[in-house]
Amino acid sequence: MTQDIDWIARAGAKPKGKRPEYFADPAIDRMLSILMAVVGEVSVLKERLDTVERLLEKNGSISRADIDAFKPDRDEAYERALMTKEYVARVMRGVQQDMEAMQVDEPSVQDLSIELRNS
Secondary structure (H helix, E strand, O other), X not given: OHHHOOHHHHHHOOOOOOOOOOXXXXXXXXXXXXXXXXXXXXXXHHHHHHHHHHXXXXXXXOOHHHHHHOOOOHHHHHHHXXXXXXXXXXXXHHHHHHHHHHHOOOOOHHHHHHHHHHX
């Protein structure tokens, strides 16, 4: 069934509705979109590599069919979920730090520098 799907055409199809705007410069929004697509692809690769490593460790050899048929057990799924959560946290660390900084009323480094110079 999936062989009948033209994935390249699907990937290039324009979604319905307007794209979300996060930044004043549309180029930054496009870069964010590209970055998040790459993050998603790397996440999938990490899971596939995890599958390869687990199957090699268990069986000593593998086929493509083995990889495609692999279903992680409960513990393996938990480990993968934790791996993905840690990966996304690393990627989004800067955004998270900015959000946390907005919640705390702290002077900027530039303001502190000016204050120290004037003291």
